[in-house]
Amino acid sequence: MNRIWIPLALAAGLAMPAQAQHWGYEGHEGPEHWQEMNPDWAVCAVGQQQSPVDLTQALQAGLGTPEIDWAEETAGVVVDNGHTVQVSVENAGGITLDGTDYRLLQFHFHAASEHTIDGRHAPMEVHFVHQSEAGDLAVIGVMVQPGSSLPTLDRIWAAMPADSHASPGIAARVHLNDFLPANRGAFRYQGSLTTPPCSEIVSWTVFTTPVAATARQIHTFEERHPDSFRPVQPLNRRFVLVSHD
Structure with missing residues (x-):
């Protein structure tokens, strides 16, 4: 099967060129209308x-x-692309999934979580977007619940631009492994980008165990991008x- 190379701008499903069709999370630009806004986004409705998805009744x-x-530790460029806060990285390593190597391109945030577990949202979810040489994507989702401090978040929020019109991005030193739970049990399924063009080329891994961040850290992002999630499909x-781990 032919694979499609997805540029970094679309690998997030988020950071899109200025001249591209604008979309959003509510109103006439919200998820229920994405397929109407661009013929290339039809899969958002018919895929x-x-x-x-709701992660429930999973098979062992x-x-x-x-x-x-x-x-x-790596340097990340922190941008606000109008839909989320995104941290783009280079030479930051990657993952191996089912024998295929994927390079980490960027990570970004959603509030509340996009995936639900047994029908329940977490306050925030982080998506780590990886790409193989063939152009396929492997995304790791990490749920974030209120609790103790997640130190690297403070560095990211401190580097966060004033708004989505600010450029260029500001560099921050990030500790990626701060986002990994001690228990590595995980849900897996085949899916898509959660934003236009909704391409069905993503191998999803979502950890069963959340990581903790303070309520203040979570609220900092919620204030900037409230309700920045697509409903479950x-x-x-x-x-x-x-x-299980």
Whole structure:
């Protein structure tokens, strides 16, 4: 099957060129209208492997979770693209999933979480977007719940531009492994970008265990991008698998 190379701007499903069709999370630009806004986005409505989904009634599987080899510390460029706060990285390592290597391109945030677990949202979800040489994407989702401080978030928020019109991005030193839970059990399924063009080329891994951040840290993002999530999509003929650490 031919694969499509997705440029970094679309690998997030978020950071789009200024001249591209604008979309949003509410009103006439919201998810229920994406397919009407651009003919290339028809799959947002008719696709059968759309994301996010409710992670429930998962089947126990012996599939391993991704082998994560992220740089312990890396420089990230923090931007606000109008939909989220995104941190783009280079030479930050990557993951190996089912024998395929994927390079980490960027990570970004959603509030509330896009995926739900047994029908419940977490206050925030982080998506780590990786791309293979063939152009396929592997995204790791990490739920964030209120609790103790997540130190690297303070560095990211401190570098956050004043608004989505500010450019260029500001560099910050980030500790990627701060976002990894101690328990690496995870849900896995095949899905899509959660934003236009909703391309169905994503292998999703969502950890079953959240990481903690303070209520203040979570609120800092919620204030900037409230309700920045696509509603869950039908599972259709897919299965959600779960493996334990």
